Amino acid sequence: MKPKAWSWLVFLLGFAYFALPLIGTLEFSLRKRRGEYSLDAYVWVFEDTQFRETFGYSVVMALLTIVFGMLLVVPTAYWVRLRYPRLRPVVEFITLLPLVIPPIVIVFGYIRLYNTSSFLPMTGTTFGTNLLLMFGYVTLSLPYMYRAVDTGLRTIDVRTLTEAAQSLGAGWVTIIGRIILPNVLIAVMSGAFVTFAIVIGEFVLAALLNRPAFGPYMQLIGANRAYEPAALAVIAFTITWFCIGLMQVASRMTPQSRAKRS
Amino acid sequence: MSFLQLDQLRKSFGATQVVRNFDLEIEQGEFVSLLGPSGCGKTTVLRMIAGFEAPSHGAIRVGGDEVTHKRPNQRNVGMVFQSYALFPNLTVAQNVAFGLRVKGAGKAQRAARVAEMLSLVGLVDFGNRYPFQLSGGQQQRVALARALAVQPRVLLLDEPLSALDAKIRVSLREEIREIQKRLGITTVFVTHDQEEALSMSDRIVVMNGGVAQQVGTPHEIYSSPANRFVAEFVGRLNVLDAEVTDPATGRVSVGGTEISMGRPLGAGTVPLALRPEAISLGPAPGHDVSFRGTVDEVQFLGSVIRVGTRLGAAQVLLDTFNRTGRKPPRLGEELEFSFSSVGVILLD
Secondary structure (H helix, E strand, O other), rough: HHHHHHHHHHHHHHHHHHHHHHEEEEEEEHHOOOOOOOHHHHHHHHHHHHHHHHHHHHHHHHHHHHHHHHHHHHHHHHHHHHHHHHHHHHHHHHHHHHHHOOHHHHHHHHHHHHOOOOEEEEEEEEEEEEEEEEHHHHHHHHHHHHHHHHHHHHHOOOHHHHHHHHHHHHHHHHHHHHHHHHHHHHHHHHHHHHHHHHEEEOHHHHHHOOOOOHHHHHHHHHHHOOOOOHHHHHHHHHHHHHHHHHHHHHHHHHHHHHHHOO | OEEEEEEEEEEEEEEEEEEEEEEEEEOOOEEEEEOOOOOOOOOHHHHHHHHOOOOOOOEEEEEEEEEOOOOOHHHOEEEEEEOOOOOEEEEEEEEHHHHHOOOOOOOHHHHHHHHHHHOOOOHHHHOOOHHHHHOOEEEEEEEEOHHOOOOOOOEEEEOOOOOOOOHHHHHHHHHHHHHHHEEEEEEEEEEEEEEHHHHHHEEEHHHHHHHHEEEOOOHHHHHHHHHHHHHOOOOOOOOEEEEEEEEOOOEEEEEEEEEEEOOOOOEEEEEEEEEEEEEEEEOOOOOOOEEEEEEEEEEOOOOEEEEEEOOOOOOEEEOOOOOOOOOOOOOEEEEEEOOOHHHHHEOO
């Protein structure tokens, strides 16, 4: 076979690997009514108030996670690049830890550290628990966020741009807010997509902190109903991709993304 | 008192001393170049003036104010970088307005100043473009406009022309000098290109090994270099080893040709230097030393022909204008050469 045919074969295999389960799930979700395709399962899901509540909760959480992750990661990665390049391996290692430490360990650690009889009783209030959950999500998304931002910073001359801004009288907040962040926005966005997807489907943290997130809801439906979980999966999948698409469009509106493409 | 004072500046990175006891006084409106090979400390001096490096010792004063320990954003010193360093996410106009915006200038004031600056650098119609839509020369002009927009007390230029191609480099250097004169802004220019330094500066500081070797006007630097390094770094040079024949009157001999240096010398051999343009083909008015030699090199450079011959043990190169109707010398031809003993530089 020609090389081109090989690449097509690999592409088709890959495509099948991703698409077949989706197609299967979609097909199954339409079979609620015996003998014909119908949208009954979807109607059920959309009529369930819990669906709207949990999904809304998770979307808000995802957006907050992205914002806080950005506020944490962009200045850190910038500072490491500018002032402490030798610390980069260390910081990279720290950001990788969430990949090797299971979320269940992280959340048990949180609960031990921040329970109601601890020095910082975050789990004592709903707000505190929500905050804790969000910080947990920020931790889970660190490996992706940090790497994305660090790669983005590599494409600009961080040092000279910083010095140019400084010589024009700018302080750190102005430099990060007006120069660094807008120039790594595309990279931040690609980190944000992954973060969004992680948070929407996350189960362990939300379940153990007992928050009404989408992950535990999916698990609940999956354990109790037949066709609805499949419909739910398809809906969640579509909405997640729609949200990511929206972010993609938003990031393309910025001038420097036009610059990078031309 | 001079406007920009560098007093006993020293800078070490770890164990290596990059700048040693550097003193310099620059008058208001003066254009001073720091010239030297890479690693000579010229950029470090500039970065210390800008505040990007803290001196290990010494003081920096601008207009009488000590700025040695001020942060870069508090110094009001404009800087233009080799790599342009325009903010890629901002348009040309926003780039130029950046410093004004930081200072809290109003919208109308910003717009007026941006228009003024863009007309100064000849980019009036480019305000809405992004840096990536401009050529290198245009980007560097925007960078200049951006640095000047905030009316800095001192303008620092860090090899601003090095990334550009030859033709633009020459035209932009004339433009920079012209703008600098018009605004009367005190300027420090760092370069490793002697031609740039000679053509643009009021004064040049030739640096090597972190030390200022000579400070002087371009003419002084070129015609009376203070030492061997300056003589060899600036311009082309023929170096000859001469035998002192009469130490009292300063007569020396190179390969049988006698030269009078007009001042007492020590006995032994002394190194002498001659600029290529100081030697002429055949006799010339004022040339009191002549010798015969065989042409062993001819380079045709357009307006100038570079001819090589031997004087004593050393090869000497001379530059002569290409005149229409006169044939360039041929290899192997034996010719008479002459120069003036006044043009001979004694290297210490």
